[in-house]
Amino acid sequence: MRPPAPPAPPPPGAIVIAHPERKAQRALHRIVGAARWPVRIVADLDALVAAVDASAIAVVDATLARTRPEICARPARAWIAVPGDGGAPTEPDTVDALLEAGWTHIAAHPMPLLAEELLTTIFKLIHGDPFGLEKYLAWRAPVHACTLADARDREPALAALAADLAGMGLPERASSLARVIADELLANALYAAPVDGDGHRFRLREARDQPRALTGREAVTVRWGTDARYLAIEVADGWGSLDEAAVGGRIVSGARAPGGDGGMGLTLVYACCTQLVIGTAPAARTELIALLDLRYRPTELGRSTSFHAFRGG
Amino acid sequence: MSLELNIPDVVQQGFAFRAALDPTGLSFQLSGSADARATSELEAFVRHMHDEARRLAVSEVVVDLNGCKFMNSSCFKAFLVWLTQIAELAPDDRYKLRFAWDGSSYWQRRGLQALKAYAVDLVQL
Numbered sequence: 001m002r003p004p005a006p007p008a009p010p011p012p013g014a015i016v017i018a019h020p021e022r023k024a025q026r027a028l029h030r031i032v033g034a035a036r037w038p039v040r041i042v043a044d045l046d047a048l049v050a051a052v053d054a055s056a057i058a059v060v061d062a063t064l065a066r067t068r069p070e071i072c073a074r075p076a077r078a079w080i081a082v083p084g085d086g087g088a089p090t091e092p093d094t095v096d097a098l099l100e101a102g103w104t105h106i107a108a109h110p111m112p113l114l115a116e117e118l119l120t121t122i123f124k125l126i127h128g129d130p131f132g133l134e135k136y137l138a139w140r141a142p143v144h145a146c147t148l149a150d151a152r153d154r155e156p157a158l159a160a161l162a163a164d165l166a167g168m169g170l171p172e173r174a175s176s177l178a179r180v181i182a183d184e185l186l187a188n189a190l191y192a193a194p195v196d197g198d199g200h201r202f203r204l205r206e207a208r209d210q211p212r213a214l215t216g217r218e219a220v221t222v223r224w225g226t227d228a229r230y231l232a233i234e235v236a237d238g239w240g241s242l243d244e245a246a247v248g249g250r251i252v253s254g255a256r257a258p259g260g261d262g263g264m265g266l267t268l269v270y271a272c273c274t275q276l277v278i279g280t281a282p283a284a285r286t287e288l289i290a291l292l293d294l295r296y297r298p299t300e301l302g303r304s305t306s307f308h309a310f311r312g313g
Numbered sequence: 314m315s316l317e318l319n320i321p322d323v324v325q326q327g328f329a330f331r332a333a334l335d336p337t338g339l340s341f342q343l344s345g346s347a348d349a350r351a352t353s354e355l356e357a358f359v360r361h362m363h364d365e366a367r368r369l370a371v372s373e374v375v376v377d378l379n380g381c382k383f384m385n386s387s388c389f390k391a392f393l394v395w396l397t398q399i400a401e402l403a404p405d406d407r408y409k410l411r412f413a414w415d416g417s418s419y420w421q422r423r424g425l426q427a428l429k430a431y432a433v434d435l436v437q438l
Binding site: 092093268271 | 348349352353385386387389390393397400401419420423424427430431432433
């Protein structure tokens with residue numbers, strides 16, 4: 001029998017794990033080893049900084065990361081914060097501190113969610129492919145797509161989402177959360193994403209009941225799918241105007257502007273979901289994916305939400 | 314059953330949570346900035362409010378946001394969890410949250426609309 005062909009070699013790089021606990025080191029090694037990249041394990045941040053270069057992915061204990069959050073500005077393919085203790089989620093104040101410091105990858109949930117989330121994140125980073133909700137769902141999970149023809153199609157799109165989810169037997173609370181999330185993401189794509197040549201967001205003050213044909217760059221698509229683990233909701237626009245590196249800070253502190261939106265839409269989405277994933281190709285595409293974990297009730301998952309922001313070409 | 318309220322006020326730099334029970338019912342007043350420093354306190358306070366609302370068998374709790382300047386996503390999530398806990402009660406045991414809010418605050422309007430959409434039968438604006 002001919003031996004199986006080896007998988008295609010991944011792009012050059014390495015994964016460096018920084019975690020003080022041996023048990024967590026082994027668990028993380030087991031997860032990221034599936035990427036078939038060289039893995040190095042270190043116990044502290046000095047060793048991590050010495051080992052990470054621009055091609056590396058750093059996987060760091062969130063509690064450790066919080067002691068020097070500014071390290072995420074150092075050159076690397078990505079800095080990913082992971083829960084400090086195998087059985088507990090990352091504490092919300094740690095998540096907030098890391099978001100404020102500019103971390104763009106924070107895995108907040110412990111095993112088994114961590115394995116799914118971390119590996120998908122690393123595959124996306126290695127292969128430079130930031131888009132598509134399919135990466136979070138089981139193979140062949142049906143995906144429903146709805147392209148809005150007019151800005152006033154927002155409500156019909158939400159009704160289609162609600163009807164589809166009800167038909168699949170999803171719990172009422174999950175459907176309600178999905179509707180809140182989709183509504184906020186659509187409002188963001190329709191009114192906050194469009195920018196003129198000076199970067200001015202010229203549709204922010206537009207009346208929400210005003211008709212507008214959505215063609216060319218104005219096209220907005222909402223897609224959703226579920227595999228009984230996750231419900232994934234994706235909204236994409238053709239502007240690519242979202243500064244993905246700044247979103248985390250806005251979620252934590254951005255809704256203070258008196259009388260203004262100040263980023264409340266994404267704050268609400270982040271509050272409602274289990275994992276928020278942003279993909280951008282500057283001046284070409286912004287895609288936001290909100291994942292709801294259907295295996296847990298909102299009261300069981302704690303209050304931490306994972307956050308990942310990717311930039312593509 | 315004691316009709317006295319068993320929730321101490323939380324007053325810290327930057328935010329305050331106060332509960333009150335009077336002949337008109339049970340109420341919860343938030344003031345200041347519900348940001349990362351307030352998250353744990355708010356979660357605990359909301360749990361106490363839920364326990365007291367059940368013990369007193371009230372039909373609604375008034376949540377006064379008029380003095381609330383800001384709410385981050387973690388604090389907003391505390392309200393989502395609260396509503397989920399109410400929804401999980403037997404229908405006869407459920408109570409409503411009636412929000413008093415600042416009509417000039419855009420973030421409050423957006424946030425409360427989202428809460429209403431999440432639990433249309435449990436939220437009154």
